Amino acid sequence: MTLARSLPDSPTEWWILLGGLALYLLGRWFFAWRQARSEGRRRPARAALNEVGDDDHPDMYPARVAAGGFDTWQQFIGFMIGAAVLAVIAGLTDGPLRVVLLWVFAPVLVIGLAYLDFRTARRAGEKKARTST
Template sequence: MTLARSLPDSATEWWIYLGAFSLYVLTRLVLAWRQARKDGADHPVRAAFSEEEPEESNTSVAIGAFRSYRQLAGFVGGTVAIVLVATLTDGPLRLMLMCTLAPVIVMALAYLDFRLARTARQRSAGSFGGGRRGA
């Protein structure tokens, strides 16, 4: 068990994890804001912050914690790409690739999650006969 990984040892690792999480949240908020503006919301920022995740339905295919095969494939593909860059490169090339590739992968996963949530919301709004909720 000496190779078992625990919490990060350095402050730099904590900043990297916090940065990836912040980038994901910021991307989701920007996407929700743009969607609210497109839908004609009176207060798009307020609508972006009050965005709710749709209720899980029994009709959707869930794979573990993932809602779809696309989500699982995106997560696995992103992980493989980052691991390959981290193991096959070194020095300034690794730093440049990790500073460009990792944020793009995080934003792509946030976009995929946003699209899945938007589709589920539209499906649930259409199935109940309701349209847009009042603000």
């Protein structure tokens, strides 16, 4: 059974894994850039890069332990639904149809998770700003 591998076996699988990670990071950066631009910041790209790396506030996430390492239950549920959708597609389709559906749904789900993470970090930052004043 090859479904439970720990690391990719071929260079193509590594590129797919790295591509998914890059897509997630680009999605997070895009959402932060769009928010900075709508707030009227002078350099939205620089503000977005600073914001994407500034999400790690362990004291802001008391539910992280309860949700299995996720910041909120919404993130956990979003991750599980995304994994279930991909598993159903991979299990019920075969051949070129499987490839097409996975190439369509996987990026959509990755961008959706990036948006959910962006919103969670934004709410945590707003909450921290309100409590510090």
